[in-house]
Amino acid sequence: MVTIKDVAKHAGVAFKTVARVVNNDPTVKPENREKVLRSVEALGYRPNRAAQMTRRKKSGVIGFIADELLRIPYTFDLIRGAQEMAWKHNRELMVLNINEHKYSLEAAVDHLFQHRAEGIIYASMYHRQVSLPDSLTQIPTVLANCYTSCGRFATVVPDEELAGEQIVGSMLDKGYRRIAFLNLDERIIAAQGRKAGAIRAFEKRGESLQNLHIESVIVEQDGQLISRARLAACEVIKQFKPDAILCGQDPMAMEIYFVLQSLGLKVGEDIGIGSFDNWDLIPELLQPSLTTMALPHYEMGRWAFNYLLDERTDVVASKLPFRLISRGSL
Amino acid sequence: MVTIKDVAKHAGVAFKTVARVVNNDPTVKPENREKVLRSVEALGYRPNRAAQMTRRKKSGVIGFIADELLRIPYTFDLIRGAQEMAWKHNRELMVLNINEHKYSLEAAVDHLFQHRAEGIIYASMYHRQVSLPDSLTQIPTVLANCYTSCGRFATVVPDEELAGEQIVGSMLDKGYRRIAFLNLDERIIAAQGRKAGAIRAFEKRGESLQNLHIESVIVEQDGQLISRARLAACEVIKQFKPDAILCGQDPMAMEIYFVLQSLGLKVGEDIGIGSFDNWDLIPELLQPSLTTMALPHYEMGRWAFNYLLDERTDVVASKLPFRLISRGSL
DNA sequence: CTACCAAAAGACAACGTTGCCCCTAACTTA
DNA sequence: TAAGTTAGGGGCAACGTTGTCTTTTGGTAG
Missing domain, CATH: 1.10.260.40 (lambda repressor-like DNA-binding domains)
Known part of the structure; x- marks a missing residue:
C-alpha cells in the first residue's frame, strides 16, 4: 500500500x-x-488506521456486545442507533455477537481489550437482568436493555411502567372502559412494569380496578415460551367481557386477531386491541393495522453510545419512553 | 496499558x-x-492488535457492507454466518451499515481501505441487482444475495428456481393438483426464478400447466410495496378453485390465513398453504404452522467469508439451496 | 583444554504514523 | 542595521509490536 x-x-x-x-x-x-x-x-x-492508532494511543474503538439469547428482529435497531453515532463521530463500532453455546462473553471482552476499546456497550436482546465479568469494570461500560444486580454499571432501559400507563391511559381516554391485559410471564421485568403502569393509569383517572383484568398468558417453562393466548382470549372475552384487549407483544396480538375473527368480532369496531413492541411487519400486516407501543431500541443505542462518547462516569439508570404508534385497532 | x-x-x-x-x-x-x-x-x-497489524502488515480485517434498503429481520443471519466464521479464523469482521440517505457506499469503502481490509463482503438485504464503485476491484470482493450487471465479482445467491421447483414438487408429491402461486412482483429476480421453477416441477412430472395459476400480487410502485394479496386470494379461490396456494413470502401467507378463515376454509385440511422465506416468528405463530422454504442467509454469509478466506479469485456465481421446512400447512 | 554446535535468548531495526523540537527565511520593530 | 517575531516546514524519536541477525550458554567430541 x-x-x-x-x-x-x-x-x-x-x-x-x-x-x-x-x-x-x-x-x-x-x-x-x-x-x-x-x-x-x-x-x-x-x-493507515492501525498505524495511527499505535502512535496516537487512541483506538477510537467502541465495543458492542450483542447478547442474542432471543432473536428478535427489531433489536437490530439498537446496533444501528449506536453505529450511526459512531460513524458520525468517526469511531469504530466493533460488534460482537455472543451466544451461550459457541461465543462466550469472556472471549468477546478479551477481544475488545486487545483492540484497546475505549468503551463497551453490552446490549441484551430483551429487557432482563444479566451478570457480567469483573473485568468490565476496568473499562467504561454501559448496559442497554438490561441491568445487573450489582448496580455498578450505567444502564439504559425502556420505561416499561410509563409505557403501560401511556397505552392504558390512551385506551381509557378513547372511551374504552373494561380492559383485559394479556401480559407476558410476570417473572419478566417488562411484564411487571407494564402491569404497574396499567394499574396507575386506572388509579390516576379514578377508574375502578374492577374494570381491569390482568393475566399472564405467555409463560416460560424450561427455557421455552409457551403461549396460551388464544385459549385465554376466548375465556376472557366470555367471562370478563372486555371492550378492549391489551397484548403483551405484537405476535400475541396477531393470534388474538385470529381468535376475534373466528368469534365474528371486528377489531377496532367491536373491540379495541393494543399491544407492545412494534414488531417488524406484524403491526402493518394486520387489518386493521395494530396500535402498539414501539420499544425505543434505536434511542437506547444512541443513548449508550453518547454516554461513552461524553466520557461520563456517573452510574445512572436511564429510562427511555416507548413511542405510541396509533393505527386502526384502537 | x-x-x-x-x-x-x-x-x-x-x-x-x-x-x-x-x-x-x-x-x-x-x-x-x-x-x-x-x-x-x-x-x-x-x-495490542493495532501494533501487531502495523508490524505484521496484515490487518486481518474483512469488511461487511450491509445494504439495508429493506429491513428484513432474518437477514441478520447473513451477518452472523460471516461473523462466526471470522471469529473462528481469528479475523475481524467490520460491519458497516449503509443506506441511501445518510451513509454512503463510497464512505464505507473508504473506511475499509483505511483499515486495510483484506476482503469485502457486500450483502444486499433482498436478492437484487446492485451497482458498485470501481474501487472495489482493487480488493477481493464477494457479493452476497445480490449481483452486478458487469459480472466482475464473485457472487453467492439463493437458488430461486430450485426453490420454486422443490416446493411445488413437494406439493405435487403430496397429492395437491391445482396450485395457485401468488408471486411477488415479476421485476424481482426471485419472482422470476421461482416461477420458472414452479413450471419445471409441473413439466418434470408431466402435469398439465392448466393446473398451475401464477399471478403477481405484490407490486412495487414508487418504491412502495403494494399488496393485493387478500383480494387476489378471494378471486383466485372463487375462479381457479386451487387445492393449494403458494405464497411469495410468509407475510403474504399470513394475510391468506385471514382470508381463508373468513371463508371458513381450514388450512392444511381444506386447502394447503406453502410459502417462501421462513420469516422470523410468522411461520410458527400461524395455526397450523406454515410450511415454507427457508432462505439460506446463514449459509450465504459463511460461503462469502470462506471465499475470501481461501483467497479465491475465480469469478463464480454460486447458488445455494433453500431449506424446505415442513410444518402443518401442507 | 579447545573447537564446535545447537539451543536459547538478546539486540536492533522496521512497520506507518504523530508529537516534539528546531531550523530557515521573511518580515517587523526599534 | 540589529534584534526579535512568526510562518512554514524539516528532522527525528516514539508508539508496541515482529523479523532478522547476533550473542550467549551449555554440552559434547576430539
Missing part, C-alpha cells in the same frame, strides 16, 4: 508536510497543500 | 522472549515460559 512517504516523494515535500495536510494543519502554504492533495489523489493514498 | 516490555521487566527477561512466549515460539525454555506466563497473568497483559 502507498504510504505517507510515497506521497511526500511524489509531491516533493517532507513526509511531515504530508501528515500536516492530511490532518488539516493550517500551517501549510496553500501552494504546498495543493501539491500534496494532488499527489494523494494521484496515488490513492489513505492513512 | 501494560506492554510487552512491562511484562519483560516483571519476568526478568528480554522483551523478545515475551514476544516468543505470546506467539507460541517453541524455542523458549519451559522454565522461562512459565515465568513469562505468570507475569502476563499478573499484569493482565494483552497484545
Whole structure:
C-alpha cells in the first residue's frame, strides 16, 4: 500500500508536510497543500488506521456486545442507533455477537481489550437482568436493555411502567372502559412494569380496578415460551367481557386477531386491541393495522453510545419512553 | 496499558522472549515460559492488535457492507454466518451499515481501505441487482444475495428456481393438483426464478400447466410495496378453485390465513398453504404452522467469508439451496 | 583444554504514523 | 542595521509490536 512517504516523494515535500495536510494543519502554504492533495489523489493514498492508532494511543474503538439469547428482529435497531453515532463521530463500532453455546462473553471482552476499546456497550436482546465479568469494570461500560444486580454499571432501559400507563391511559381516554391485559410471564421485568403502569393509569383517572383484568398468558417453562393466548382470549372475552384487549407483544396480538375473527368480532369496531413492541411487519400486516407501543431500541443505542462518547462516569439508570404508534385497532 | 516490555521487566527477561512466549515460539525454555506466563497473568497483559497489524502488515480485517434498503429481520443471519466464521479464523469482521440517505457506499469503502481490509463482503438485504464503485476491484470482493450487471465479482445467491421447483414438487408429491402461486412482483429476480421453477416441477412430472395459476400480487410502485394479496386470494379461490396456494413470502401467507378463515376454509385440511422465506416468528405463530422454504442467509454469509478466506479469485456465481421446512400447512 | 554446535535468548531495526523540537527565511520593530 | 517575531516546514524519536541477525550458554567430541 502507498504510504505517507510515497506521497511526500511524489509531491516533493517532507513526509511531515504530508501528515500536516492530511490532518488539516493550517500551517501549510496553500501552494504546498495543493501539491500534496494532488499527489494523494494521484496515488490513492489513505492513512493507515492501525498505524495511527499505535502512535496516537487512541483506538477510537467502541465495543458492542450483542447478547442474542432471543432473536428478535427489531433489536437490530439498537446496533444501528449506536453505529450511526459512531460513524458520525468517526469511531469504530466493533460488534460482537455472543451466544451461550459457541461465543462466550469472556472471549468477546478479551477481544475488545486487545483492540484497546475505549468503551463497551453490552446490549441484551430483551429487557432482563444479566451478570457480567469483573473485568468490565476496568473499562467504561454501559448496559442497554438490561441491568445487573450489582448496580455498578450505567444502564439504559425502556420505561416499561410509563409505557403501560401511556397505552392504558390512551385506551381509557378513547372511551374504552373494561380492559383485559394479556401480559407476558410476570417473572419478566417488562411484564411487571407494564402491569404497574396499567394499574396507575386506572388509579390516576379514578377508574375502578374492577374494570381491569390482568393475566399472564405467555409463560416460560424450561427455557421455552409457551403461549396460551388464544385459549385465554376466548375465556376472557366470555367471562370478563372486555371492550378492549391489551397484548403483551405484537405476535400475541396477531393470534388474538385470529381468535376475534373466528368469534365474528371486528377489531377496532367491536373491540379495541393494543399491544407492545412494534414488531417488524406484524403491526402493518394486520387489518386493521395494530396500535402498539414501539420499544425505543434505536434511542437506547444512541443513548449508550453518547454516554461513552461524553466520557461520563456517573452510574445512572436511564429510562427511555416507548413511542405510541396509533393505527386502526384502537 | 501494560506492554510487552512491562511484562519483560516483571519476568526478568528480554522483551523478545515475551514476544516468543505470546506467539507460541517453541524455542523458549519451559522454565522461562512459565515465568513469562505468570507475569502476563499478573499484569493482565494483552497484545495490542493495532501494533501487531502495523508490524505484521496484515490487518486481518474483512469488511461487511450491509445494504439495508429493506429491513428484513432474518437477514441478520447473513451477518452472523460471516461473523462466526471470522471469529473462528481469528479475523475481524467490520460491519458497516449503509443506506441511501445518510451513509454512503463510497464512505464505507473508504473506511475499509483505511483499515486495510483484506476482503469485502457486500450483502444486499433482498436478492437484487446492485451497482458498485470501481474501487472495489482493487480488493477481493464477494457479493452476497445480490449481483452486478458487469459480472466482475464473485457472487453467492439463493437458488430461486430450485426453490420454486422443490416446493411445488413437494406439493405435487403430496397429492395437491391445482396450485395457485401468488408471486411477488415479476421485476424481482426471485419472482422470476421461482416461477420458472414452479413450471419445471409441473413439466418434470408431466402435469398439465392448466393446473398451475401464477399471478403477481405484490407490486412495487414508487418504491412502495403494494399488496393485493387478500383480494387476489378471494378471486383466485372463487375462479381457479386451487387445492393449494403458494405464497411469495410468509407475510403474504399470513394475510391468506385471514382470508381463508373468513371463508371458513381450514388450512392444511381444506386447502394447503406453502410459502417462501421462513420469516422470523410468522411461520410458527400461524395455526397450523406454515410450511415454507427457508432462505439460506446463514449459509450465504459463511460461503462469502470462506471465499475470501481461501483467497479465491475465480469469478463464480454460486447458488445455494433453500431449506424446505415442513410444518402443518401442507 | 579447545573447537564446535545447537539451543536459547538478546539486540536492533522496521512497520506507518504523530508529537516534539528546531531550523530557515521573511518580515517587523526599534 | 540589529534584534526579535512568526510562518512554514524539516528532522527525528516514539508508539508496541515482529523479523532478522547476533550473542550467549551449555554440552559434547576430539
